Amino acid sequence: MNSLILTVGTRFLTALFLLFSVYVLLRGHNSPGGGFIGGLIGAAGLVLYGFSAGVSAARAALRVDPRTLGMWGMILALVSGLVSAFAGAGPFTGLWFTLGDVALSNVLFFDIGVYMAVFGAILTLVFALEEAG
Amino acid sequence: MTHTAAPGAHRIFGYLAALVAAGAAMLFASMLPTVLAGDTIMAEIGWAPSMGISLAFMIDGLALIFALLISGIGAFIFLYATGYMGDHPRFGRFVLYLFAFMVAMLGLVTARDLITLFLFWELTSVTSYLLIGFDHDTPRARRNALQAMLITAGGGLALLAGFILIGTAAGGYDLAVILSGPGLQDHGLYGGILVLILLGAFTKSAQVPFHVWLPNAMAAPTPVSAYLHSATMVKAGVYLLARLHPVLGGTVPWTMTLTVAGATTAVLASVLALRQTDMKQALAYTTLMALGTITMCLADSGPYALTAAMMFLIVHSLYKATLFMVVGAIDHGTGTREVARLGGLRHAMPVTVVAAVLACASMAGLPPMVGWIGKELIYAGATTMTVAPLVIVAALTANALMFAVAGIIALRPFFGAPRPTPHPAHEAPWQMLAGPVVLACLGPLVGLWAEPLLAPLVGTAVTGSLAQDRAAGLHLWAGVNLPLALSLATFALGVAIYILRARVIAGLDAVFARLPVADAAWDRGLDGFRAFAAWQTGVIQTGRLTRYMLVTFVVIAAVFVATLVRMPPMLAVSSAPSAFLWLTVGVTAAGAALSLTTASRIAAIAGLGTMGIGVAVIFIYFGAPDVATTQLMVETLAAVMFAIAALRLPAIVERRGRGRQVVHAIVAGAIGASVTITVIAISATPMDRSITTYFEENSYVLAHGLNVVNVILVDFRALDTFGEVIVVLLASFGAFTVLKRIRRSKT
Numbered sequence A: 001m002n003s004l005i006l007t008v009g010t011r012f013l014t015a016l017f018l019l020f021s022v023y024v025l026l027r028g029h030n031s032p033g034g035g036f037i038g039g040l041i042g043a044a045g046l047v048l049y050g051f052s053a054g055v056s057a058a059r060a061a062l063r064v065d066p067r068t069l070g071m072w073g074m075i076l077a078l079v080s081g082l083v084s085a086f087a088g089a090g091p092f093t094g095l096w097f098t099l100g101d102v103a104l105s106n107v108l109f110f111d112i113g114v115y116m117a118v119f120g121a122i123l124t125l126v127f128a129l130e131e132a133g
Numbered sequence B: 001m002t003h004t005a006a007p008g009a010h011r012i013f014g015y016l017a018a019l020v021a022a023g024a025a026m027l028f029a030s031m032l033p034t035v036l037a038g039d040t041i042m043a044e045i046g047w048a049p050s051m052g053i054s055l056a057f058m059i060d061g062l063a064l065i066f067a068l069l070i071s072g073i074g075a076f077i078f079l080y081a082t083g084y085m086g087d088h089p090r091f092g093r094f095v096l097y098l099f100a101f102m103v104a105m106l107g108l109v110t111a112r113d114l115i116t117l118f119l120f121w122e123l124t125s126v127t128s129y130l131l132i133g134f135d136h137d138t139p140r141a142r143r144n145a146l147q148a149m150l151i152t153a154g155g156g157l158a159l160l161a162g163f164i165l166i167g168t169a170a171g172g173y174d175l176a177v178i179l180s181g182p183g184l185q186d187h188g189l190y191g192g193i194l195v196l197i198l199l200g201a202f203t204k205s206a207q208v209p210f211h212v213w214l215p216n217a218m219a220a221p222t223p224v225s226a227y228l229h230s231a232t233m234v235k236a237g238v239y240l241l242a243r244l245h246p247v248l249g250g251t252v253p254w255t256m257t258l259t260v261a262g263a264t265t266a267v268l269a270s271v272l273a274l275r276q277t278d279m280k281q282a283l284a285y286t287t288l289m290a291l292g293t294i295t296m297c298l299a300d301s302g303p304y305a306l307t308a309a310m311m312f313l314i315v316h317s318l319y320k321a322t323l324f325m326v327v328g329a330i331d332h333g334t335g336t337r338e339v340a341r342l343g344g345l346r347h348a349m350p351v352t353v354v355a356a357v358l359a360c361a362s363m364a365g366l367p368p369m370v371g372w373i374g375k376e377l378i379y380a381g382a383t384t385m386t387v388a389p390l391v392i393v394a395a396l397t398a399n400a401l402m403f404a405v406a407g408i409i410a411l412r413p414f415f416g417a418p419r420p421t422p423h424p425a426h427e428a429p430w431q432m433l434a435g436p437v438v439l440a441c442l443g444p445l446v447g448l449w450a451e452p453l454l455a456p457l458v459g460t461a462v463t464g465s466l467a468q469d470r471a472a473g474l475h476l477w478a479g480v481n482l483p484l485a486l487s488l489a490t491f492a493l494g495v496a497i498y499i500l501r502a503r504v505i506a507g508l509d510a511v512f513a514r515l516p517v518a519d520a521a522w523d524r525g526l527d528g529f530r531a532f533a534a535w536q537t538g539v540i541q542t543g544r545l546t547r548y549m550l551v552t553f554v555v556i557a558a559v560f561v562a563t564l565v566r567m568p569p570m571l572a573v574s575s576a577p578s579a580f581l582w583l584t585v586g587v588t589a590a591g592a593a594l595s596l597t598t599a600s601r602i603a604a605i606a607g608l609g610t611m612g613i614g615v616a617v618i619f620i621y622f623g624a625p626d627v628a629t630t631q632l633m634v635e636t637l638a639a640v641m642f643a644i645a646a647l648r649l650p651a652i653v654e655r656r657g658r659g660r661q662v663v664h665a666i667v668a669g670a671i672g673a674s675v676t677i678t679v680i681a682i683s684a685t686p687m688d689r690s691i692t693t694y695f696e697e698n699s700y701v702l703a704h705g706l707n708v709v710n711v712i713l714v715d716f717r718a719l720d721t722f723g724e725v726i727v728v729l730l731a732s733f734g735a736f737t738v739l740k741r742i743r744r745s746k747t
Helices: A002-025 A036-054 A055-062 A064-087 A106-132 B011-030 B032-036 B061-085 B092-110 B114-132 B139-170 B175-180 B190-204 B212-218 B222-232 B235-248 B252-275 B281-296 B301-336 B350-364 B372-383 B388-414 B430-448 B456-466 B481-498 B499-516 B518-540 B544-566 B579-595 B601-621 B625-644 B658-684 B691-704 B707-717 B716-746
Strands: A096-097 A101-103 B042-046 B054-059
Touching: A002 A036, A002 A101, A002 A106, A036 A055, A036 A106, A036 B139, A036 B625, A036 B707, A055 A106, A064 B032, A064 B054, A064 B481, A064 B579, A064 B716, A101 B281, A106 B625, A106 B691, A106 B707, B011 B032, B011 B061, B011 B252, B032 B061, B032 B092, B032 B388, B032 B456, B032 B579, B054 B061, B054 B114, B061 B092, B061 B222, B061 B235, B061 B301, B061 B430, B092 B114, B092 B222, B092 B235, B114 B139, B114 B175, B114 B212, B114 B222, B114 B235, B139 B212, B139 B235, B175 B235, B175 B388, B190 B235, B190 B252, B190 B544, B212 B222, B222 B281, B222 B301, B235 B281, B235 B456, B252 B281, B252 B388, B252 B499, B252 B518, B252 B579, B281 B372, B301 B372, B301 B430, B301 B456, B350 B372, B350 B388, B350 B430, B350 B716, B372 B388, B372 B430, B372 B481, B481 B499, B601 B707, B625 B707, B707 B716
Parallel strands: none
Antiparallel strands: A096 A101, B042 B054
C-alpha cells in the first residue's frame, strides 16, 4: 500500500500503540485495561505497521516470531499460575509481596503472559493472512 | 528405533523384572500373618475427594491369594520369557508391557475403591492388547489383539456403569464400606447392577458367548499366554465375581445366571479342547473350562462351593502356568506345537517331562495332587447347590474331558515313539525350566500338606472376604462319600474318552461342522459395524460448511424458541431509552442492513464494523469500559482480517436459490427475535447480585485490585483465562498452518 499519509502517520502511531498497550496492561488491575486488551492494542499497532511498511518489515521490527512470543506468553502464564503450588496454595492463587512501594504479584506476570499470548496469536494470524494473499 | 545393542543385551531387563516381581511376592508373603489374623491392610491416597473417589487399596484374604499368584507366577514368567525370547530385538519393550500388565493386575486385585478398580481393569485390557498384538507384523496378531480389546474393554464400559450404580446405591465407592454394608440385593437398582457387573465379569473371564477372544489371544508370545491364562487377565472376571459376592450374591438371578453361564462354558470349553491339535489352543480352551467351573462354584453361597472356587483358582493357576511353559519349551525345542507331530520327547527333554507329568496329574485331578482336592471340593460343592443335578452333570462331564485332554494333549508328546520334528528336540535352558519345575512340584507338595499350607489363607478368603461362617477343610481323604464316587466316575469316564478318542473327536467334528462359528460371526458383526459407521459419517459429516452451520443454527433457534414457548417470559421495558441510545441502535441496525444487502465486500465489512462499534458504544453507555474497549479492539482487528482475506475475493454474488434464502432468513430471524426477547426478559427480572456482591467486596481485599473485571480474569478465574488464551493461541496457530499450506500450493 503506497500512501504517504499512512506511512508517515504509522511511524508515530505504532510507537504510541505499543506504549499505550503496555500502559493499559499495567494499569489493568485497578482501572479498565489488562493483558487481553493490552495485547489486542499492541497487535493493532504492529498490524498498522505491517500495512504501511509490509509484513517482512513488521516481522523484522518484531525480531521474534509471533508464534514464539505467544508460546512464551502461555508458558509464563502457566508458570506464574503454578508458582503458587510452592507456597502451598492451590494453582493460580494470587501471591503478593511488596518491593519498596510497589506491590508485585504472580498475578501481574500471569497478565503479562496473557498479553504476550494474545499479542502473538493475533499477529500470527494477521501476518499469515497477509502472506497467504 | 534402532537396535545397536548386541542380541540378548536386553536380557538384563527380564532378570530385573523377575527380581522385582519376586520382591513383590515376598512383600505380599510378609503380609500373610496380618491377613491371616483377620486384619485388612489398607492404604489410601486422595484422588478426587469431591467425588468421593480415592486411590485406595486394601489387602484381605481374597486379594492376597490373587496378589501372591500374580507376583509369584509373574517372577517365573519373566525368567521364562528371558530364556524364551531374550534375543528378540524388541525384548525390552516386551518386558515393559508385561511388567505394566503385572502392575495393572496387582492394582486391580488390591483396589479398595471401585473407580480405582475400574482404572486398573481397563489398564489390563490395554496392556493385554499390546501383549497379544506384540507380533504386530502379522495381521492375525493385530486382529486378535483388537478383538480381545474390544470385547474386554467394551465389557469394562458396562462395568463402569455398574460401579456407578453401586456407588449410587451404596452411597460411595469405598469397597471396605460397601462390603461391610447390608448388601444390595434388596435395592431397587439391583437388577441393573447385576446385569452390568456380570457383563463386565463375563467378558473379561471369557464366559460363553464372549469366549471367542480367549483362544485367539494365543497369537501372543507363549510367556504372555502362560501369564494371561494362569494368574492374571482372565481371572480378573472371577476375582470381581468373588469380590462382590457378599453384596450381590445369594439371589435367584445371581445363582441361575452364574450356574448356567459357568456350566455352559465349562462343558463347551472342555469339548472344544478335546478337538484341538495345537497344544496351545487346547490349553486355551481348558482355561475356559476352569473359568466356567469357578464361575459355577461362585453361583452358590455354601462354604463348600466357595472354598472349591478359591481352591480351584490356585490349583488351576499352578498347573496352567506350568503347562503353558512346557508347551512353550516344546515349541522352542522342536519348532512345532502340533500334537500329532510330536512323540517320545522324554528322551530329549528329561526335565520338562517331569514338570509336564506332575502338572497333568494335577489337571486330571489325580491324588495326591492339589488338583484332586480341588476336584473333590467342586463335587462337594456341586451336591449342595440349588440346581445340583445340572451342576453335577456339568462338572462331571467337564472333569472327565479334562482328564482325557490331560492325557491326549499334554502327555502323549512325551511318550511313545520319537517322531521327526522341524528341528531336533533339545532341552530348554534353565530360565525356561525354573518356573515349570517349581510350580509343578508345588502340585503334590501343596496337595500333601494342604491343611497347613493352604487352608489358613483359603479359609481367610472364604470367611473374611466372602463373608461365610466357615470354610470347608482341605483333605486328601474325606472318607467314602458322594464326591469320592463322582471322582471315580470321572476317572472311568475320562479313561473311556481317552481310549475312544478317535471316534469321539470324529463325532464331535461332525457336530461342529454344522454349527455356526462364533469367530466368523464376530468378523461379520465388526464389518457391519464399520459399514454402519461409514454410512452414518457420510450422512452427518457432509463436508459442506454451510450445512454444518445451518444445522447448528437451526438447533440453537429451536432451543430458544422452544424455551420461550414453554415458559413465556414477563416482558417489561422499565424506562424509555434516551434519544442517544435510539440513535446508536439506529446506526447499529443500519450497519447490519447494509452488510446483508450489499454486493460489495468492502461495504459489507464496513457494515459489520459499524455494528460492532455500535455495540461498543452501548457498552460504554451502560458503564462497561473494559468490555467496550475489548469490543472495539476486536472489531478493529476483525475488520482488518476480513479486509485482508475478503478483499482479494470477487464481488459477492448471490448463489442461493429463493427457497434457501427464505430458510436462512427464518432461522436468522428466529434466533435474533428469541435472543432479543430473552435479553429483555432477563433485564426485566431482578438480578441475583450475590456473585456481584462477592466480587465487589473481595476484589480489593483478596486480590488487591480495584478493577473487578480484570481481577476476575487474572485472579478469581485465572484458570479459565488460561484456558481461553490457549484456545486463542491454538486457533491462530491452526490458521497459520492452513494458510502456509495454501501459500505453498500456490507457488
